[in-house]
Amino acid sequence: MSSEPDRSISTMPDGLWTQPTPSVPVDLGDDPVRRQVVPASMRYDYTPGLATTRFLRGLAEKRFLGERCPQTGDVYIPPRGVSPVSGLRTTEQVEVGPKATITSFCVVHIGFGVNAPPTPFVSALFLPDGAAVSLYGTMGEVPHDQVRIGMRVEPVWVDDDQLTTSMENIRYWRPIDEPDVPAEQLKGHM
Amino acid sequence: MRDVAIVSVAQGEHRRAAGELNEVEMVEPILREALDGVGVTIADIDFTCSGSSDYLAGQAFSFVMTLDAVGAWPPIVESHVEMDGAWALYEAWLKIQTGAADTAFVYSYSKASPGDLPRVMSRMLDPYYVGPLWPDSIAYAGLQARAMLDAGITSERRMAEVAYRNRESARSNPNAQVVGSPSVDELLAAPMLSDPLRLHDCPPISDGGVAVVLAAGDRARDLVERPAWIRGIDHRIDSHQIGARDLTSAPSVALAAQHAGVDGAFDVAEVHAPFTHQEQLVLDGLGLADGVDVNPSGGALAANPMMAAGLIRLGEVANRIMDGSAGRGVAHATAGHLLQQNLVCVLEGGE
């Protein structure tokens, strides 16, 4: 049954993490238990808080609602209610995007999770116009070897009757016909 | 040893569910109040340490997100413990002892309301022998209460008296969640929740947090008139195998108390005993003389934010020293189930 190779603790260097091998008074048979699969499942009734609720409600209207740091003026998205730089509570909502600029990207050849697109695909960070930080998403409608930092993009939304209060409203991002943003202008946002 | 003091304490109003807030929004005003209380900003703090547990809210790396409320930019010197904040304070105290910091900011919190806390708590138990049985934390605590009842060292009435006294004391605690109590006879007339525990024997489920500022020597004297000096602090642990423990005593409390220098007279004691029967075990372990004001805040029976209720005990004693109503106090924090791990801290006013 459990014939898969097993790195038992006793293969660790002598004196480090060794475990005593006990004498056993009964016959344990040919297939002693070496591993246990012990799933732990927990259910939560999750609430995202005030600021993130505002953001998610905005997504249902295809709008990106960030919140402004009262000290630096930077707009953070998705907002969590405080400025991560100053620690001060954010009070002013600011609509940013939907046009954005790629600040970094990765060509993914190994898919993880049920929601991952077919490989290879491009995951990227998208800096909405007016925001200080980027949103995560995937690129579409462009060969993966043509994606580049500074590329101008826009979100492709799900159909209106599919809109919910979820990031899944964004199917992917796609290039738009605007000149690239020079990398030096993205400094501090990468 | 360097003289280190608690110079500022803040805690929110604890409540059953801070549903409309995320953890960052929940802790932000508490952190702000603790810093503002002594007129410092995070730039004046040499070391920050927090205590929380991702399991409680079901939020992975939640402590990284709550750092947003600190304003951790430019990058700060920071650490975290998956423990009650009293242990975060211990780490900060050690950091100051090394000379690497003169000031420290310590906070802890939990938002346990999204999950089924008594079930979530089973995940800290032995994953081979106990975890697969999913014992809830109330029934688990009931094993200890039963052992004490069987041994004749407590009674259902005495447990109800603990509940009554703590929750009546909570009337003067503006942060408390469960305030006031029916009479002891009325409490005893209530049905069992998890025999031998009635509802009044159990702590409330609380969302909330606490924040504390520590400072060394003259820095502390500059910040407040009466710093609450940490004269001794120690923590000890008993076996997690409760079947191999004598559940009718808490040796790790006694050892921690001994090493923290608990002797002589105290004006106030704040002990972290989430279940009524546990208060007696802690007090016996501390070995306090008569006449000590025990849990004037109402203790964990009045508000029990996981990961924070222990540090709150230190804060409650410190507040009484800083406001001059107490000269010397002892605070106790516990972690794990059935008083498994215990921290004891002696706090004093004066020079």
Added chain:
Amino acid sequence: MAADDDGPDTAGGASGGGDGDLLRAPLVIEYPFNRTTGPVVGAFVTALRNRTVLGIRAADGRVVCPPVEYDPQTGAPLHELVEVSDTGTITSWSWVDRIREGQPVQSPHALALIRLDGADTAMLHVVDAPGPEAVSTGARVRIRWADEPTGAITDIACFELDGGAS
């Protein structure tokens, strides 16, 4: 570690204020732990699969059950597993009315510490009993084995009261 939502303070929860309705979503987190047992736990659960219970002899001669790798008092490595009985005595217990997912008996039952005959320490498990009045410290119990053992503590389906109390 707390009373649940039937507690004395059930206030709180959503207070939308001027910010509209609070969003909520169910969130299920699953940890698919795959743990190595090591030689001691491995022998114990393998024996359970064969409907046998093992303890381990501690430095002072006492038998610790369930067995541990190191002496609970001294930390010395332990070497001698010994067979203990499938009957034992309740040393403490509490009553579980509200049943939660994953618990071995899905009806009201006792959570109990049980010292098996031949062991000197108690193991945690559950006792299938009709009500709290039927359970007492000192009561004799016997293992009810799971129909389909897998090599886990839950191969003990539960304990059942063994005739009259002591």
